Amino acid sequence: MDTGQEGRMRLPEESCTLVAVGAGPAGLCAAREAAACGVRTTVLDENDKGGGQLIKQIHRFFGSREHGAGKRGFEIALELAEDCANAGAEIRLNHRVLGFFEDGRLLVEGDFIYVLEAKAVVLATGALERSFPFPGWTLPGVMGAGAAQTLVNVHGVLPGKRAVLVGSGNVGLIVAYQLLQAGMEVVGILEVEDRVGGYEVHESRVRREGVPIYLRHRLLAVEGLEGVEAVLAKDLEKGTVKRFHADTLCLAVGMIPQAELASMRGCRMVFVRELGGFIPWHDGDMRTDRPGVYVAGDAAGVEEASIAMDEGRLAGVAALEDLGALSPNEARKRKEELKRRLNLLRGGAAGRPRAMAKERLAAGWRHR
């Protein structure tokens, strides 16, 4: 720590050309593009492993060859991190970004606190599990479905013996299945709508194991003294209340883009329901309205890991183009290919609303 003339402390300063914040699929892919082009690239991540949420995914992934489809999430995580490092990027784990200031500098806590300056910053900070308050939600045993998944698949710890899940989207279905794989009982999945939110194939997987899905059931409360003992849900058709005996309640009710750094940097924030909430406005190449600031992956709207990869690559190419490290012609070619792929990934019924939201963003996002 350098104490300047007037006894004022100065934080160590460092600079590099491109920084990706977040070593998930988006950040790693953005950094790989940049590093492979010879640009000095650093990836920062607050976790002790690279790969973001992929490290806890033990199921095989959708997508195509470019996204590691057919492989398990954690395999894809290892491959992406290896590719990124092999391309020459420096991946700094256990480094937490504390601030992103309007002058473009990042405040980072690693072994010590330092300031990092970069010509291009790709925000790939991912998303956060949505939760909501209800009576009993602070009891031990109430957790996000992703948290349960981390316990089971990363740490090898069962969160409890009997679980109820809330939300029948893909996350709820997949996590229910993985809790079964780990040896827990799944008492049921509560869904407030009248149909299952996730893909039929995922629904079928949990049903085959005998897990009931309660449609039109609303979570009311959790009962218990020192932890979850029972879950109360209202049957919206009959108007009755049901009590499920369980010691774990997992919420799988969506994700919220984690975009605090973009907001602090002064990026224009827009609320896009289809993409999970407030996100930094970005154009079709993943540029925000602040020069040198790009966004990719779930922080740019909650979607799938395969999309995060291609968005990361797109942000990387756009940054390289702006840095002058890629010729406009080459950049255009690569962007076209990535956008073609993104369109295909968003081509199904589930993806179309997100594709339309992204189009509206690219067109400027005016209020309707």
Place this chain on the structure above:
Amino acid sequence: MKGDWEKVWEEARERPVALVDCRQEIPCNPCEEACRKGAIRVGEDLCSAPVYDPGRCDGCGRCVALCPGMAIFLLDRRGGDGQAEVTVPWEMCGEIVEGERIWAVDGKGKVLTEGKVVKIKWMGGRWPTRLVTIRIPEERALKVRGVRFRENSVGSSEEVDQEYDLPEDYPVCRCEDVSREEVLKFLKMGLRSLTALRRSSRVGLGYCQGIYCQEQLRKELGMVTRRSEEETGMFKVRPPVRPVKLGRLGGVNG
């Protein structure tokens, strides 16, 4: 019997044949990549359902192991004795051994029949999947989508008294322990912005910096002000976005 499956049924008399039960628009094509015989086609449009030609299938089972939706199975009726062998992907951690009795279930989890495990094979890359082959009466074979040991669901619930009273008060901001009642009180006093709520009640000033309670507060505010989420906006974000020890900011390590 649906058109495709009629052909599967016929071909299965000669050799094991895949049964592809994938109808939704899912951006996915590992089945196409897995097939060395070109029997499964997804094509350029990643989201289109696979087009499958049972006539070209050699029953190798690679697609069964690699389908992320676990939606492909094998059917084998070569025995010709009224029994069929059905192969399903199995990803549970427990033990399963040849000779064991197991339930065969349909896509909804309904038990179809009991069967015997006749073969177990690991397949599908570095982290393979078990392909479990069971022998069952053939009239049920086309419907089988899985196997399990438990006969039926563990789901159990009881009806609760109609007069059950829900607690009305609970924390909204768990970091600073601010209750919903308290938030409503400040709204009643006329506070109309996230910042005002934060200043007066301490919601969003705790460890998580408001990332968890923010949505709920926006909802409560919106109900009073009739403003949209976008108009209500976000908490002003200030550094540090993650908690940090003051000593570290002051240059003390550890």
